[in-house]
Amino acid sequence: MKKKLLILSLILVFALTMTACGSSQPQTIKIGHAVALTGGSSMWGQAEKNALEMEIDKINKAGGVLGKKLELVAYDTKAEQTEAVNITKRLAGDKVVAIIGPGQSGVAIAMTSVTETAGVPFVATTATNPKVTVDDTTNKVRKTAFRTCFIDPFQGTVAAQFALKDLNATKAAVLFDVGSDYSQGLRQYFVEAFTDGGGTIVADEAFRSEELDYRAILGKIKDKKPDVLFIPTMQKEAAMAMKQAKDLGMNVKFLGGDGWASPDLITLGGTATEGAYYVNLASLADPAIQDWIKAYKEKYNMEPVMPNPVMAVDGLLAVVDAIKKANSTEPAKIIEQLGKTKDLPVLSGKLTIDPNTHNPLNKPAVIETIKDGKFAFHARFVTTD
């Protein structure tokens, strides 16, 4: 018994020492990163982290900000709301001046509960649901929430108008994820814009989160004979849906949102994804970022998984600019300056933040397609009101 007690206490002491031995570096500006490093969105998350580290290296080599070096503190959200709230509390405890991320709308909305009380700003990378920056119960903008990506009402309209004009669709079906804020929102805006433009929604079906088998629902949709099947979900579910739709012999055009933009879509969906279209925030074929892509490829030996790394770097540059303008690392002052960001040159163009909504103004959308098993740029899309 005594021996067991001794071993147990040794294990306890060992565990405690391990947790206490965190690295602490004074004299750095800590930038938090709330990112999905594991799970379905991990490839974008890892790309964000890589891009941020590359950019921070560059900034530090040029002298840092306000004479101090930047330090990235990244924690894994697993793209889960509860995990994100936990790590946001950790980041606030680590005294980060701002947080880059997250990439998921549901996660971002969950994080606001911590950031609003802690007073630490976050700049979401690809969280497109409008509720992230504007509280829909009070219709007031959230003090600490910002983003560098377009919002779903815009994205839904782009998708709907593309379907109506370019794909000549009159009947559309929607298959969405009932447990995802992103999916619900995008579906709502697509349906509104599609019906406003004169089309009819013939089927509007939902599946539970993490569900991978939609064959029963797709059988129901097939009966209604839509021209276009809009799948506003992440790449894994969309790939499965397309594969199963093809298994059922469905002859429709597939359309999606920025959640599709991962090479996973093609590896998981195979030949079923050929000829599908989706809306994206940035494209690998964009001439303006080719130099950056080259540098990323040299450092990490792979292509950046779009569009998250571009959005993350945009966010970092906005935070750095805010720190410089405020001449301070106090989060409250950074928040003030972030809201006033105007025409800041960032990776994807020029960033102007609307102080009323904390959303970027004038973000473009691109339509990409899958051709010969690879992503291909299809068109830059301009919406008509």
Next chain:
Amino acid sequence: MFFQTLITGLAVGGIYALMAVGYSLVFSILNFSNFAYASIIMLGSYIGYYCLAKFGLSFPVALVVTMLGAGFLCFLNERIAYSSLRKRKAPSLYFMISAMGTSIFLENMVYATIGSSFMAYPEIFKQKALHIFNSAIGVLDLFAIIFSFVAIFVLHYFISASRTGIAIRAASYDSLICQINGVNLNILIGLVFVLAGILAGISGIFLGMKYMAYPTMGWITNKAYIAAVIGGLGSLPGAVVGGIILGVLESFVSVYISSIIRDVFSFSLLILLLLFLPAGLFGRYLEEKV
């Protein structure tokens, strides 16, 4: 639409049946629910992935390797996690805890070593739809149904006709008397786990081909458990029938009621069965449903 829903239900039910049989096999002998079965199926799926994608083996070879690999892993699972408990005549609760621990351990081992991203199987079967009676079914699904039934039939034949099969059935009735009659229970149980593992390997590779291989894919075995309960835990034909019924019912609920309600329905069915018909359709045992 009715016939399409039925066909889809059969495709899903075939996989449920396969997993439910493996589940019932272990339950019939050892009287506990092997919660680690989910992880064996998941590992089987990964083995299949590596055979097909990384080593470029042909499909039949990969299938055999997966079956043997998963069978071996299931056998190891028994030897490491359950055999010492069995020798000490531990209550079933301990087996369950051990099973859960094994399941969590294996899942996190995969997270830590291979990583959590999804492994996409290469396209072995053409992405084509076969049309039967104005309904479509994928080539892979049709093959999976047929192969599953062949496998279950072979297993059934083995269990009813061979000497070892008779020993297995005897052990499921009363393991003590079985030992008195000269059956080496240790070896027999090991063999049962290998058989269950082979079925897990087949399920794993088909699940991987239909969807993808990822660490938490074992969740689908909860459905297998429901299927086994419908058919009656401990009865192999019952497990098959239960799997088919569950697959078809789920399909109809998805289409005619609501696709989101589907799992609510499945688990409500489980609760109702445990309350009112705990022996299921063909089952013998009425105690120890957990």
